[in-house]
Amino acid sequence: xxxxxxxxxxxxxxxxxxxxxxxxxxxLRQINRRPDPAAEVPKASLLTAAFFVASSIYIPVPPASVxxxxxxxxxxxxxxxxxxxILIGLFFQALVIGHGGLTTLGVNATMMGVPALLAYxxxxxxxxxxxxxxxxxxxxxxxxxxxxxxLGIAALIFLALIIxxxxxxxxxxxxxxxxxxxxxxxxxxxxxxxxxxxxxxLFLRRVKPELLEG
Amino acid sequence: MRLRLKFAWLLALxxxxxxxxxxxxxxxxxxxxxxxxxxxxxxxxxxxMANAQVLVYAPGNPTEVWQxxxxxxxxxxxxxxxxxxxxxxxxxxxxAGHGVLTTIPVADxxxxxxxxxxxxxxVEAGSNSLISPSTTLSPVQxxxxxxxxxxGFIGTALFFARGKR
Numbered sequence: 328x329x330x331x332x333x334x335x336x337x338x339x340x341x342x343x344x345x346x347x348x349x350x351x352x353x354x355l356r357q358i359n360r361r362p363d364p365a366a367e368v369p370k371a372s373l374l375t376a377a378f379f380v381a382s383s384i385y386i387p388v389p390p391a392s393v394x395x396x397x398x399x400x401x402x403x404x405x406x407x408x409x410x411x412x413i414l415i416g417l418f419f420q421a422l423v424i425g426h427g428g429l430t431t432l433g434v435n436a437t438m439m440g441v442p443a444l445l446a447y448x449x450x451x452x453x454x455x456x457x458x459x460x461x462x463x464x465x466x467x468x469x470x471x472x473x474x475x476x477x478l479g480i481a482a483l484i485f486l487a488l489i490i491x492x493x494x495x496x497x498x499x500x501x502x503x504x505x506x507x508x509x510x511x512x513x514x515x516x517x518x519x520x521x522x523x524x525x526x527x528x529l530f531l532r533r534v535k536p537e538l539l540e541g
Numbered sequence: 542m543r544l545r546l547k548f549a550w551l552l553a554l555x556x557x558x559x560x561x562x563x564x565x566x567x568x569x570x571x572x573x574x575x576x577x578x579x580x581x582x583x584x585x586x587x588x589x590m591a592n593a594q595v596l597v598y599a600p601g602n603p604t605e606v607w608q609x610x611x612x613x614x615x616x617x618x619x620x621x622x623x624x625x626x627x628x629x630x631x632x633x634x635x636x637a638g639h640g641v642l643t644t645i646p647v648a649d650x651x652x653x654x655x656x657x658x659x660x661x662x663x664v665e666a667g668s669n670s671l672i673s674p675s676t677t678l679s680p681v682q683x684x685x686x687x688x689x690x691x692x693g694f695i696g697t698a699l700f701f702a703r704g705k706r
Contacts, residue, residue, distance in 0.1 A: 333633075333641075333642050334635070368698070369697075369698040369701045369702040372695070372701070376690075376691050376694035379690060380691065392584070419690050423683075423687055423690055489637070496596060496606045496609070497594055497596070497635065498609075501611075505592075505637035508637065509637040509638070
């Protein structure tokens with residue numbers, strides 16, 4: 328789902344960098360307000376490595392083939408650390424694996440990072456919205472929602488960016504059909520990532536519940 | 542998904558070596574051999590990029606599309622560049638927000654107005670196997686690079702996890 332170089336016009340790339348700048352500043356400020364900002368760095372660093380590798384894992388969803396993103400998972404587990412983690416992960420993906428590109432780094436970081444922050448807030452709202460539910464179900468359900476919606480919203484942003492920026496010389500109908508097919512392929516992926524997030528969060532809740540406090 | 546493009550130069554032979562007319566009920570077919578470029582677009586997974594849109598731009602005119610088409614089921618597309626316009630031809634292959642812009646050098650094969658087969662064209666045919674510089678890493682080099690990046694992340698985690706003194 329990474330947008331490579333040369334697909335989007337320069338204004339969109341610049342706007343992506345602007346939004347990424349603001350979001351990074353805000354996330355770092357939130358992190359800096361904690362009593363010990365460095366305490367969560369090991370967790371964030373390991374999950375950045377997982378994010379970096381995840382985009383090389385392909386899942387065939389006929390007729391397309393999609394790869395794991397894990398942005399919702401990062402949001403749920405890392406909180407405000409997710410945005411810098413995704414930015415760093417995307418930077419290395421662009422350099423090493425060739426996914427995405429340096430001109431579209433801002434756009435890609437916005438596309439995946441902002442839904443990750445939303446996923447964090449969805450997960451945190453579990454104590455308010457899910458009062459009725461018994462405890463393990465509640466955490467699991469909201470982790471699933473965070474993981475699935477984080478990816479789903481990112482896929483919708485991708486769809487919108489591509490459809491609104493089809494160059495005039497391209498056959499717009501064919502490109503729209505192709506990009507819709509690819510986006511539909513992300514629905515099963517959202518379910519997979521949501522399930523994975525729920526499993527990881529329930530596991531962490533059992534073995535090391537303080538990791539989920541952030 | 543990153544794309545790899547393979548190029549094969551076809552038929553660098555026998556230009557204007559004569560036309561062969563075939564007449565039947567007023568229909569005329571003439572044939573002559575030309576230099577064509579065949580390209581093959583694949584996703585990083587090795588899967589062919591079927592039915593992708595292809596835009597061809599002539600050198601010196603990057604805003605106007607010279608030819609457009611789509612790749613076949615195998616991700617292949619071929620076109621015949623106008624040899625009177627030598628230089629870097631640009632080809633854009635694009636599908637569902639994934640795409641690549643690549644350049645194909647086309648040598649000037651016009652001599653005195655008539656296209657003739659020249660040895661230079663054939664030399665170039667052999668040397669034009671790889672276009673994209675990012676595909677030049679071998680799998681081992683790629684593995685080492687990816688491993689180093691992952692080790693960087695793990696090292697950072699270990700450094701911050703070492704505890705307070």
